[in-house]
Structure formats: C-alpha cells, structure tokens
Amino acid sequence: xxxxxxxxxxxxxxxxxxxxxxxxxxxxxxxxxxxxxxxxxxxxxxxxxxxxxxxxxxxxxxxxxxxxxxxxxxxxxxxxxxxxxxxxxxxxxxxxxxxxxxxxxxxxxxxxxxxxxxxxxxxxxxxxxxxxxxxxxxxxxxxxxxxxxxxxxxxxxxxxxxxxxxxxxxxxxxxxxxxxxxxxxxxxxxxxxxxxxxxxxxxxxxxxxxxxxxxxxxxxxxxxxxxxxxxxxxxxxxxxxxxxxxxxxxxxxxxxxxxxxxxxxxxxxxxxxxxxxxxxxxxxxxxxxxxxxxxxxxxxxxxxxxxxxxxxxxxxxxxxxxxxxxxxxxxxxxxxxxxxxxxxxxxxxxxxxxxxxxxxxxxxxxxxxxxxxxxxxxxxxxxxxxxxxxxxxxxxxxxxxxxxxxxxxxxxxxxxxxxxxxxxxxxxxxxxxxxxxxxxxxxxxxxxxxxxxxxxxxxxxxxxxxxxxxxxxxxxxxxxxxxxxxxxxxxxxxxxxxxxxxxxxxxxxxxxxxxxxxxxxxxxxxxxxxxxxxxxxxxxxxxxxxxxxxxxxxxxxxxxxxxxxxxxxxxxxxxxxxxxxxxxxxxxxxxxxxxxxxxxxxxxxxxxxxxxxxxxxxxxxxxxxxxxxxxxxxxxxxx
Numbered sequence: 001x002x003x004x005x006x007x008x009x010x011x012x013x014x015x016x017x018x019x020x021x022x023x024x025x026x027x028x029x030x031x032x033x034x035x036x037x038x039x040x041x042x043x044x045x046x047x048x049x050x051x052x053x054x055x056x057x058x059x060x061x062x063x064x065x066x067x068x069x070x071x072x073x074x075x076x077x078x079x080x081x082x083x084x085x086x087x088x089x090x091x092x093x094x095x096x097x098x099x100x101x102x103x104x105x106x107x108x109x110x111x112x113x114x115x116x117x118x119x120x121x122x123x124x125x126x127x128x129x130x131x132x133x134x135x136x137x138x139x140x141x142x143x144x145x146x147x148x149x150x151x152x153x154x155x156x157x158x159x160x161x162x163x164x165x166x167x168x169x170x171x172x173x174x175x176x177x178x179x180x181x182x183x184x185x186x187x188x189x190x191x192x193x194x195x196x197x198x199x200x201x202x203x204x205x206x207x208x209x210x211x212x213x214x215x216x217x218x219x220x221x222x223x224x225x226x227x228x229x230x231x232x233x234x235x236x237x238x239x240x241x242x243x244x245x246x247x248x249x250x251x252x253x254x255x256x257x258x259x260x261x262x263x264x265x266x267x268x269x270x271x272x273x274x275x276x277x278x279x280x281x282x283x284x285x286x287x288x289x290x291x292x293x294x295x296x297x298x299x300x301x302x303x304x305x306x307x308x309x310x311x312x313x314x315x316x317x318x319x320x321x322x323x324x325x326x327x328x329x330x331x332x333x334x335x336x337x338x339x340x341x342x343x344x345x346x347x348x349x350x351x352x353x354x355x356x357x358x359x360x361x362x363x364x365x366x367x368x369x370x371x372x373x374x375x376x377x378x379x380x381x382x383x384x385x386x387x388x389x390x391x392x393x394x395x396x397x398x399x400x401x402x403x404x405x406x407x408x409x410x411x412x413x414x415x416x417x418x419x420x421x422x423x424x425x426x427x428x429x430x431x432x433x434x435x436x437x438x439x440x441x442x443x444x445x446x447x448x449x450x451x452x453x454x455x456x457x458x459x460x461x462x463x464x465x466x467x468x469x470x471x472x473x474x475x476x477x478x479x480x481x482x483x484x485x486x487x488x489x490x491x492x493x494x495x496x497x498x499x500x501x502x503x504x505x506x507x508x509x510x511x512x513x514x515x516x517x518x519x520x521x522x523x524x525x526x527x528x529x530x531x532x533x534x535x536x537x538x539x540x541x542x543x544x545x546x547x548x549x550x551x552x553x554x555x556x557x558x559x560x561x562x563x564x565x566x567x568x569x570x571x572x573x574x575x576x577x578x579x580x581x582x583x584x585x586x587x588x589x590x591x592x593x594x595x596x597x598x599x600x601x602x603x604x605x606x607x608x609x610x611x612x613x614x615x616x617x618x619x620x621x622x623x624x625x626x627x628x629x630x631x632x633x634x635x636x637x638x639x
C-alpha cells in the first residue's frame with residue numbers, strides 16, 4: 001500500500017503538500033484531481049522518486065515495479081513494435097542472455113535463458129505489443145515504422161504503449177488522454193478496467209475518471225482528501241461536505257458573537273466577572289473553523305450573433321489534405337445549416353482536423369469547394385493554439401488588435417479600458433494580461449482563444465479539441481456556454497461529457513470520407529470496440545485472409561505506400577530540423593539581448609540598437625515557430 005503521513009513538499013517558494021495524509025490500498029484505482037497548478041504532477045514526481053519530501057513520511061513498497069509515461073521519446077530508427085517491447089527490462093535481459101549463451105554455445109546457460117524467456121512471455125511479446133499499438137490507433141502499416149518518423153502526438157502514444165506493456169505493480173498516468181482520440185480513449189478505458197495493479201491517474205476527463213477509477217483524491221491547498229467513488233460521486237460528496245462546513249462555520253460565528261457580547265457587557269461587573277471570565281476561557285479554547293472559500297471558476301456566455309443566415313456552409317465534392325496526390329478526404333458533400341450542433345467522430349489521422357481547417361478557410365481545398373453563406377462569421381478554435389496566437393504578444397495586445405480591426409471595419413470605438421475589462425471576464429487580470437503569450441500555460445492560452453472567439457460574435461463555431469488544456473470547472477463553463485449558443489457548431493473533441501451536452505447529431509470521418517453516424521456516443525463506443533475486436537481477430541488468423549499471392553501484392557503495395565510517404569516526409573523532417581536549429585539560435589540571441597538591455601551603463605544609442613535587434617529577433621522567432629508548426633501539421637496528416 002501507499003501511505004503519506006504529515007507529508008511536506010515544497011517546490012521553489014510554494015508549499016505543494018502541507019501535512020498531507022493519504023492511504024491507498026494495493027489494487028485500488030485512484031483518480032487524482034485538483035485545480036491546475038495545485039501540485040498533482042509534483043505528487044507523482046514524489047512517488048516516482050524524482051522529488052524528495054521536505055518533511056513527514058512516505059511509505060511506498062520498494063519491491064513494486066512502477067510504470068509511468070516517459071516525457072521524451074528518443075529519435076531512433078527502431079521499429080514501433082520493438083520500441084514498445086524495449087520497455088520490459090526482464091524480457092530484454094532474457095533476450096540478451098540467450099544471445100550471449102548461444103554465442104558461447106553454453107548449454108546450461110541456454111536452458112536458463114530459455115526459462116527466463118518463458119517467464120517473460122517472450123514468445124507472445126510482439127503480438128501483445130502490436131495489440132497495444134492497434135488499440136491506441138496505430139495502423140497495421142505503422143507497426144514496423146521507425147520511431148523517428150512519427151510526429152510528437154504519435155510519439156506520446158508510443159510512450160503510453162510502453163507504460164502499458166511493461167509488467168508493473170503500480171501505474172502512474174498523468175493526463176494519458178491528452179493525445180488520444182475518442183476511439184483510442186474507449187479502448188484505453190477497457191484496458192485499464194482489466195489492469196490488476198494499483199492505478200493512479202490524473203485527468204480532466206470526467207467520463208474517463210468515472211469509467212476507470214473507484215477512489216478520488218482531491219488535492220487543494222496542500223491537503224489531500226480521499227473520497228470513495230469516481231469523479232461524479234466525488235463532486236456530490238464534496239458539495240455536501242462544503243455545505244456542512246459552511247453551516248458549521250456560520251453556527252460558530254454566531255457562538256463567538258454571543259460569547260464576545262456577554263464578555264464585553266459584564267467583564268466590569270463584580271457580580272458577573274466570574275461568568276465573563278469563564279466565557280472568555282471557553283472562547284480561547286474554541287477551535288476556530290475556517291470559512292468556506294471557493295475558487296471562482298470561469299463563467300461566460302457567447303454573445304448573440306448579429307446575423308443568423310439559414311445556409312451557413314456548403315461543401316461540394318470536397319477533397320482535403322496537404323499533398324495534392326494524397327488527399328486525406330475525398331468527395332465530401334456536407335451542409336451546415338442554422339442551429340446545427342454537430343459532433344465530429346473518428347480516429348486520429350482520419351482527417352477530422354483537416355476537415356475543420358478546410359471549412360474554416362485555413363487550408364485550401366485540393367478539389368471541390370467550400371461556400372460560406374452571406375453574412376457568415378466563422379469562429380475557429382485551433383487544437384494547436386499557437387497556430388492563431390502570437391507568442392511574443394500579450395493577451396492585451398491581441399485584444400487591442402481585435403478592437404482596432406473592428407473600428408477600421410466601421411464599428412464604434414471602444415473606451416480604453418474595454419480590452420482589459422473583457423480579458424478580466426476570462427481571468428486575465430493584473431500582470432497576466434500583459435504577459436507574453438509564449439510564456440502562458442496551455443490552459444491560459446486556451447482561455448485566451450475563448451476570449452477572442454466570443455468577442456467576435458460568430459454565428460458558426462468550428463472547435464477543434466477545445467478542452468485539451470482546460471481543467472474540469474472550465475470545461476463545464478464551456479459546455480454551459482455552448483448549450484446557450486444561438487448559432488451553428490461543429491465540434492471535434494474526445495471529451496464525451498462535452499459532446500453529450502452540446503451535440504444533437506454526429507458526422508463520422510473514416511475511410512477517406514465523411515458520413516452521418518446514426519446513433520449516440522454509446523453506440524459509437526460499441527462500434528469502436530467491435531471494430532477493434534474484429535481487427536485483432538483478423539490479425540490472429542492470417543490464414544482466413546486473402547490468398548498468398550494477394551497478400552504478397554498487398555505487402556508490395558504497402559511497401560510502395562511507405563516509400564512514397566517517406567519520400568514526402570524526408571524533406572519535411574530536414575526543414576523541421578533546420579527550423580528547430582534556427583529557433584534555438586534565435587532564442588539564445590534573444591536571451592543575450594535581454595541581458596544587454598538590462599545591463600547598467602549602456603548608452604542610449606546602444607540601447608536603442610539592442611532594442612531594434614530584439615524586435616527583429618522576436619519577429620523571426622514567431623515566423624520560425626509558425627514554420628515548425630506548419631511542418632508538424634503536414635507530417636501529422638501524412639501519418
């Protein structure tokens with residue numbers, strides 16, 4: 001079991017854990033929840049031995065094998081399946097022992113190595129690794145693909161597959177759903193439900209926590225509070241506890257006021273002095289209760305659109321993608337009408353983001369057309385926030401630019417405080433409003449995008465994974481706002497609670513096309529699991545497939561497709577590597593210039609020269625980051 005007793009943990013000048021107490025029994029599945037920045041990841045670092053407590057006691061079984069998702073995936077030519085198998089140290093040691101014994105022709109050591117391989121389930125290792133990768137959304141043609149050829153999101157899936165593959169007694173998963181689509185998320189829930197060890201998971205996905213965990217631990221103000229049940233049960237019990245605490249505090253304040261009043265009235269009277277003294281001692285002995293102080297989660301509403309056209313978007317014979325010879329989607333014919341509330345379903349790599357970008361006008365169609373209706377105002381939320389935000393500018397500068405554009409378009413001038421007032425509604429007050437966007441957290445950037453989006457009064461919303469960096473209270477605020485939104489909406493999200501709350505119909509993006517999905521999210525989850533079972537069944541029974549000659553032709557075709565894809569990816573990887581090197585040089589120069597500008601004794605002329613160069617370097621960094629992101633998106637679309 002895991003036990004924390006009076007545990008103290010500080011990070012920098014901040015108290016992360018303050019006399020924290022917690023007991024987790026062996027085999028329990030625990031969800032760790034709390035506000036962003038509360039210290040959840042720091043607690044994981046403590047359990048993993050990456051941090052050391054500042055006081056108190058941590059009991060953690062030394063014999064436990066602990067699995068966690070690696071933060072960095074090496075740039076290697078190792079095939080994806082072999083990379084996953086590398087996570088099992090016992091398996092790799094047994095393989096190495098067998099290779100050494102066979103080289104030395106040592107019969108006794110060969111027998112011992114064979115036994116070790118049997119214990120490590122070596123003969124099923126590749127099949128188990130392949131099943132994990134297929135479940136996490138990799139295509140069969142990607143299983144032997146080099147790790148270095150995958151983009152960042154897919155590499156994080158490889159790291160998750162490693163954590164799931166290695167034998168473990170305890171697993172720590174920090175936001176495992178961030179890089180997963182809904183298909184992979186459904187599969188992961190099913191896998192974790194069968195995991196026999198102790199599981200601790202940090203997540204902002206309500207339905208994932210409800211499906212996977214049976215205990216919820218809430219981290220707030222350095223204290224850990226344990227609740228039985230999943231996240232929904234935790235919310236109910238916490239609301240009850242807060243109500244009771246508020247009532248007890250109110251009663252105690254009334255008692256204090258009554259005792260204090262008696263003491264003040266009768267302290268000077270000889271006949272009442274003893275009674276007054278008695279009440280003073282009672283007041284001193286009283287253990288003061290803390291008032292209930294609730295954080296103020298974000299609350300906002302979408303402004304009513306100025307116009308409500310009936311026909312908002314029309315797509316005909318649309319082909320979407322980055323490379324003309326390799327469209328991701330073909331023959332798309334869709335209409336978005338007033339009042340439509342559409343959820344877009346499909347696995348990663350099928351083209352959901354590509355479709356949304358094409359409809360938003362950020363990506364030119366390869367063929368066909370997208371025709372917006374007259375008076376349409378599009379609001380686009382980018383999955384990668386930095387596609388539409390400027391890293392060197394502040395939230396205030398972003399907002400001021402929108403206000404200036406509105407004035408130039410013939411709108412009324414706003415008072416000077418309008419930008420700050422609007423940002424304040426989205427929790428950008430004080431210094432946060434003037435901080436460079438590049439230094440903001442993912443959640444803060446997502447809130448800024450929402451602030452800019454709402455202000456533009458769109459009548460069509462195109463939202464691509466808007467909840468990726470949002471905590472649970474902000475996700476709920478977004479769901480409430482979308483429920484009241486008067487325009488049309490197209491939503492790509494793996495957050496099922498959000499999809500259920502705001503969508504009336506679903507499109508399925510799969511097999512190179514877009515079609516209606518007849519059913520709800522429960523039907524979709526069953527469809528995903530059935531499709532995964534069929535894929536696993538087909539993989540286990542190769543004899544039931546096509547004839548050998550057809551299979552050879554399929555392999556040749558797959559090899560040809562891999563070569564074409566690698567030929568397309570190779571120059572992009574080189575360009576991205578060059579952009580990364582240039583970015584590092586520019587960042588180093590920016591740091592030098594910041595020091596030079598802050599140095600004492602610099603002449604005015606020299607300082608002005610440094611300032612001009614600093615602005616130029618910032619512009620070059622912005623362009624370089626955008627170039628890197630564009631290449632990443634293109635590589636992602638090619639698989």
